[in-house]
Amino acid sequence: MGTSLPLPKYHQIYLILREQLQEGRFDQDGVPGEHALAGQFNVARITIRRAMEMLVADGLVSRRPGLGTRPVPGVSGVGGIPNADKQQRAHLTGLLENIVNMGLRTSVQVIDSALVSASPSVAEALCIAPGTPVYKSLRVRSTDAGPLSYITTYVPQAVAEFTRDDLQREPLLMLLEAAGVEFGGATQTISARLADAQVARHLDVSVGSALLAVTRVVRDMDDRPVQLLLGLYRPDRYQYQLQLSRVGSIDAKVWVSEELSAQFH
Structure with missing residues (x-):
């Protein structure tokens, strides 16, 4: 392998x-x-x-x-994301700008873009009924060093409509914003995945290589999910950083995040 x-x-x-x-x-x-x-x-x-x-x-x-x-029914859960009311939501201040900035500073190859029926796991993440029409897109982003990320996104048709050419031209979040979406927050998990044959081919790594996995559900101001993103990143070309601060009394100080950022090369 x-x-x-x-x-x-x-x-x-x-x-x-x-x-x-x-x-x-x-x-x-x-x-x-x-x-x-x-x-x-x-x-x-x-x-x-x-x-x-x-x-x-x-x-x-x-x-x-x-x-x-x-x-077996109940196994899938789109990256293991629990329901939104059981998660703390990360504010998109800074994060949105960073994501859009990465989109503008990298090149993108749209592998596939089609209107499909939402699977049960995708429907659960987007709080829609299974079978609801969603735009599924597969994209590979690259820097001068080579492929950086393999991204799968789902957007309900009721939220926005866009074409393959649109995705080739602009980052998806900018397309959603142009469609009138006002972003409110996001739920995000970061874990690790192993590259399967398809992903390995697009990211130029060996099958079984460790990748950084990001699962993100973006919501609008009404708390409606507007995008599900499943991203796989080469860890040698992508870093995700949190700026932390200490808050609380002397005997109960905790670390909280002030800023979300990502670095790539």
Whole structure:
């Protein structure tokens, strides 16, 4: 698989598939068959079978003869984001400017842009009904050093309409703002993911390489979700920083964030 991670191949594949299941990747069509996955990861079918056995043991998928492999209901959750009322929302002051600035200072390749039906996990994150029309976009951003990020975004059709050419020309947040969206806040999680074959190809890394994963739900002033972003970043070309301050009494001081910023090269 072209990776230096000290893990057996089947375990690496298990980790990648587990992340994809949690993101809702297979909610609609089910998990690809062993033959297709063996070709995707360039391994023997027995390796895929061992990875699948681990997913079954974890209660993440069910396998039935003639029906294929399906995610167990309730597994997906778009990057593990809890409901908005259980999360503190990060104000977009500074963050929005930083995101737009990154969009203006990098080049973008629109891999795909289409109107699709929201999967259950996407619908939950955007507080809409499953099947609601959403614009799904896949983009790769690059700097002079090479590819930086692999971004998947979802925007409800009711929020704004835009074309592939629009995405090629301007950052998505600027398009939403031009459509009349007034941004209010965002819920964001930062974690780690392993690169699957598709992402690895676009980011020019090995399959199984560690990536910085950002899941962000942007809301308007009425607290309506207007965008879901699932971003995978090369950690050697992207850094995310928080400016912290100490507040509270001497015996109960805590760290709070004053500013959100990102650096890339």
